[in-house]
Amino acid sequence: MVSVRKLIAGNWKMNGLSNQIVEAVTVAEDLARNPPKVRVAICPPTILVHRIAERLARTIVEVGAQDLHGEAAGAFTGDTSGEMLHDAGARVVIIGHSERRSLHYEDDAVVSGKVNAALRAGLEPIICVGERLDHREAGQALEVVSHQLMHSLPMSLDGRAFVVAYEPVWAIGTGLTPTLEEIANMHRAIRDLLVERFSNGAARPILYGGSVKPSNAQDILHTQDVDGALVGGASLLAKDFLPIIRAAE
Ligand code: PGA
DSSP states (O other): OOOOOOEEEEEOOSOOOGGGHHHHHHHHHHHHHSOOSSEEEEEOOHHHHHHHHHHHTTSSEEEEESOOBSSSSSSOTTOOBHHHHHHHTOOEEEESOHHHHHHSOOOHHHHHHHHHHHHHHTOEEEEEEOOOHHHHHTTOHHHHHHHHHHHHSOGGGTTSOOEEEEOOGGGTTTSOOOOHHHHHHHHHHHHHHHHHHOTTGGGSOEEEESSOOHHHHHHHHTSTTOOEEEESGGGSSHHHHHHHHHHTO
């Protein structure tokens, strides 16, 4: 059996001013005292990437971004390229989060283009997929997620480092989570699809995301085929994020 190194990634979304940087530093300092076996990443708002990357240099905590533009440079007012994020110190990037898919109308083709842009810039993509509640209630969750995977993951990922995050849209920020059995079934299906399509598909981490918190992290992170978590709200404070990281071990 291929062993997959777990990843706990924090997605701060559009939260955090300068005074939030201390939370990332606190996480890194705590982990330095007792290094975890898992990888840890923090994805702050773009404007904080550079400052946090400087503070976390030479720590085990990686810094990531939450989105990128598909082009390296050009007339794209307000956008940020993967090359710029890399230059600022980011090493991973979340792509196709459901909030980008719904609020910014990013479809699978856009997501796939951004994945290529991340690879070009030397960023490891964390590609998000997940069904809405109406899909799950109609028994279409597997079908919807498989379709997203087929069209959001370009073949250029073959042999490259990448991460898939399964985030049921209805579980994000709601306090609701699927049952452990539902999570295991979905992760197994994602694993099968990755193995079928990519030569390194057996070794790519598959994260669960959606209302992960200290109280449910232990169960979720020890569910079959769950290789870590993408954590939103509970990644904002070191006192919540650290127990989730420790629960992954
Ligand atoms: P949540 O968000 O942990 O606040 O539910 C997860 C995410 O959207 O990545």
